[in-house]
Amino acid sequence: MGYPVKRVALLHENTDFGTSTALAQKIALRKQGLEVVADIGYKAEGVTNLDKEITQVLATKPDIIITVTYLLDSILIRRALIQSGAAVPMVDTAGGTVSPEYIQTLGPLAEGTFTMAEYSKFVPEGKALNDRFHARFKTDITGDSAYAYQAVLVLKDALERSRSMDKDRLRQALSSTDIQQGPQLVLPSERLHFDKNGQNEFAQLYVVQIQDGELVPVWPAQYATAKAKINE
Numbered sequence: 001m002g003y004p005v006k007r008v009a010l011l012h013e014n015t016d017f018g019t020s021t022a023l024a025q026k027i028a029l030r031k032q033g034l035e036v037v038a039d040i041g042y043k044a045e046g047v048t049n050l051d052k053e054i055t056q057v058l059a060t061k062p063d064i065i066i067t068v069t070y071l072l073d074s075i076l077i078r079r080a081l082i083q084s085g086a087a088v089p090m091v092d093t094a095g096g097t098v099s100p101e102y103i104q105t106l107g108p109l110a111e112g113t114f115t116m117a118e119y120s121k122f123v124p125e126g127k128a129l130n131d132r133f134h135a136r137f138k139t140d141i142t143g144d145s146a147y148a149y150q151a152v153l154v155l156k157d158a159l160e161r162s163r164s165m166d167k168d169r170l171r172q173a174l175s176s177t178d179i180q181q182g183p184q185l186v187l188p189s190e191r192l193h194f195d196k197n198g199q200n201e202f203a204q205l206y207v208v209q210i211q212d213g214e215l216v217p218v219w220p221a222q223y224a225t226a227k228a229k230i231n232e
Contacts, residue, residue, distance in 0.1 A: 119146035
């Protein structure tokens with residue numbers, strides 16, 4: 001991408017969602033040798049203005065701002081950031097910025113926003129699913145819906161392998177799930193396999209950027225369908 005990052009500012013809503021995510025981000029950033037220059041929380045419920053918080057964040061001179069948001073506050077943050085004239089990339093954490101209303105409300109002001117996504121219609125398996133969904137419901141599928149769809153595929157796979165409704169055999173089949181990249185895997189991963197704690201050990205997200213009104217994957221490289229645009 002060619003954009004150096006050393007100083008990171010965290011801006012997040014202050015419920016368990018925002019504070020726990022920001023704490024994990026702070027730990028991960030410091031492990032990578034990055035400096036966390038701000039950690040600012042705010043109450044998202046009923047908020048009408050976040051200009052003060054943006055001013056506080058920009059005063060720390062960050063290279064990027066990482067946000068944890070819901071919909072309304074993500075819109076207020078973006079507007080305040082644009083109005084400030086600061087050319088600092090905003091990277092959201094799959095919060096309000098992945099809602100269709102974010103782009104619909106902000107229009108061109110949403111351009112350039114980075115965020116995370118569980119799913120993308122721009123990669124082969126995701127496109128096929130989205131095309132079918134859009135043909136039926138006249139709208140794009142969401143990340144949450146894609147997860148639900150993937151869960152059904154996991155259950156289908158386990159049922160077919162166990163060939164039984166016995167709970168123990170079915171549980172064993174679920175725990176030994178190993179779905180490889182292909183039509184049965186719509187998430188951004190080459191494999192779906194559960195570790196001893198029941199977590200998908202190959203889980204990852206897309207980094208997407210809003211370009212021409214769409215959430216376009218820019219990372220990981222093998223899934224990127226466009227190059228990231230910084231301060232254009």
